[in-house]
Amino acid sequence: MSRLKKAAMDDPRLTTLKEAVLEFTREQTGIKGQIVISYPAGVPISSSWEEDVDPILIGAVSASINLTFQNLCNELEQGNLNRVFVNSEFGRVIIQSSGSNAILITIVSDDADIYPVAFIVKDFSHKIAEIIGDYVY
């Protein structure tokens, strides 16, 4: 059994989170999937992304939001980091904090207008923060 599945069984908040993430992905056009990472553990705790991604890589990438990229923003006087957009050859991703205990990774469809998606995702990240509360993996 994966760590994600085990964690989901252990805490009712994660069940609610799972339902919320699945519903959000299903209802929003332009979103292919989402992964919620527990911070600072860097462990995926909920996902609507069907394909496998290396959890260690996910941990490293998500940790960069609160560490390296935040430091970079501080050094370059850009204030607190709101989110990171990852633009690749065939797809885009939005990564942002959901409160202080989680990071939300959103995989955006190729043809979607990323900025409206980012706006909606920002609201959803607040909802995730509310669901998770003080949960720490």
Add this chain to the structure above:
Amino acid sequence: MSVQINLKDEIDEILNVTEIKGSILVNAETNKVIESTISKELSEDILWELTVLRDSFQQFSQGLKHGNLNELMLEGENGFIFLYILPPRYLLMSIGPKDINLAYLKMGMFDIIERMKGKIAVEEERIRKEEEARRKAEEEARRKAEEEARRKAEEEAKRKAEEEAKRKAEAAVKIFELLSELEAKKSKVEKYNVLEEIFDLIELAIDTITAEKYVELLEQLKETILVNLGTSLALYDIARTARDYSKLSGTLPEKEQDALMKSIENWRKRIIKK
């Protein structure tokens, strides 16, 4: 191999034609800043972390089947930081204001980034050619050195073989000379030393001296030892060996050579008493 990429014109152009307030070009292999149009100096730690993250995000993109990573855009409270990946070893970081028009920026940057990538590709090709030329030169030098070493080794082996053949050829003559020399020596120690030399020579020339010559040589050896060093059971063995060889002709068969080698060692132990 020196990398002398010059992208100053493009970085100045970014400053002049877009809303970007400043850029830093970093070599992601050395974590060194190559060009900068911002007054801020970034710590080496953060440059190192960025280059590590560049690789992590590249793997992340590929893990999601999004292909190669092109750009990371950091949205801060006070503005944007754009990280452009310029393969294979550069990272361009640009700072934009909070109200930057992202669509215009994207259009403006597209052309400049493409030109930068083009220049980098030319430079990389130059490096590749230089490295290939260096590698070929090294390979050629190594090949020549190996050839020279092989030639010298062959010459040395040939010289040694000739020297040994000469020594072997002269061994029989030398052994007879040494037998006379042994007789001339006054002390037993000196005689034993000469006898050691005789045994060494017999061993050396074991495959070249003929059976006929051995008969003559062993007979004389037995006589010389008897007269000069006294009798020994080994003398009987020497005489018997000479007798056996009188039935042979030409160089000794391998089996006989092995047996004679063993006999010589035995004679040494039994006759020479230093």
